[in-house]
Amino acid sequence: MSEKLLTDVQRRWNEISANIAAAAAASERNMEEVTLMAVTKTVPPEKVNEAIAAGCRLLGENRVQELLEKYEQYDKRAKIHFIGKLQTNKVKYIADKVDMIESVDSIRLAQEIDKRCALIGKTMDILLEVNIADEANKSGFGYDDIPNAVEEIRRFEHLKLRGFMTIGRFGAEIEETRGYFKKMHALLVDIRSKKIDNKDISILSMGMSGDYMIAVQEGATVVRVGRGLFGERKSVL
Numbered sequence: 001m002s003e004k005l006l007t008d009v010q011r012r013w014n015e016i017s018a019n020i021a022a023a024a025a026a027s028e029r030n031m032e033e034v035t036l037m038a039v040t041k042t043v044p045p046e047k048v049n050e051a052i053a054a055g056c057r058l059l060g061e062n063r064v065q066e067l068l069e070k071y072e073q074y075d076k077r078a079k080i081h082f083i084g085k086l087q088t089n090k091v092k093y094i095a096d097k098v099d100m101i102e103s104v105d106s107i108r109l110a111q112e113i114d115k116r117c118a119l120i121g122k123t124m125d126i127l128l129e130v131n132i133a134d135e136a137n138k139s140g141f142g143y144d145d146i147p148n149a150v151e152e153i154r155r156f157e158h159l160k161l162r163g164f165m166t167i168g169r170f171g172a173e174i175e176e177t178r179g180y181f182k183k184m185h186a187l188l189v190d191i192r193s194k195k196i197d198n199k200d201i202s203i204l205s206m207g208m209s210g211d212y213m214i215a216v217q218e219g220a221t222v223v224r225v226g227r228g229l230f231g232e233r234k235s236v237l
C-alpha cells in the first residue's frame, strides 16, 4: 500500500511499531514480547478503530464513563485494559467489559473487583500499580509494599495477578525515568524468583509517548501510547 493511502493514525502506528522493533533489537529483546497499547482518552471511536485496522489489538481506557460511551462502537478485535483511577463503586460497570485492570492501587479495590467477578463468574487479570517515584499525590502501592500486596492478592479467587504497572514521574528527565523502569524490572524479577507459582507474573506495563523506547530497552512488555498515536489531546483528563 502506498504511504499516502494511510491515515495519520495508521502511519503513526507503523512508525511507533518500527521504533519498538528497533529498541527491542538494540537491547536484544524479541519485539514479540512487547505489546503496543493505544490509549484512547478523548479520542473518538472512529479514530480508535483506525488504529485497530492498522493492527492494534489492545486499548487502554482511563475513565469508566468514557469507556461506557464508546464501548459499543469499538472494533471488537482489540482487547481492553483499564488503566485509570478506579473507584470501588464503579467496578461493577466495567467488570464484564475489560480484559485486565492495570491500575489496582489498593487491596480494597482488589477486593471489590474480586467480589464483582465472583458474581459474573469471571477471573480478572490484574496488575498492581506501583508509585515508583514515591510521589505523595500519586496513587499506587509503594515499592516496598509490593511483596506483601502480592501475598494478600493470592487470597482472592477471582483475581489473577499478572504483573505491575507504573506511570513514572511527570517532568522527569529521561535518565531518572530509566532508573524507575530499571527498578520496576528488578521488582518483577525478584517477585518471580520468590515462588514457583509466581511464574504467571510476567507483565510490566510502563512507558508512554515520551519514553516508550526507554521502557522497551528496560524490559516493558506493554507500552501505553496516547498522544504519539492520536495527536495532542485538547483537554487534559
Ligand SMILES: *Cc1c(COP(=O)(O)O)cnc(C)c1O
Pocket: 039, 041, 062, 083, 084, 167, 208, 209, 210, 224, 225, 226, 227, 228
Ligand atoms: C494518558 C495515559 C497514557 C498515555 O499518555 P500519552 O502521553 O498520551 O502517551 C498512558 N498511561 C496512562 C495511565 C495514561 O493516563
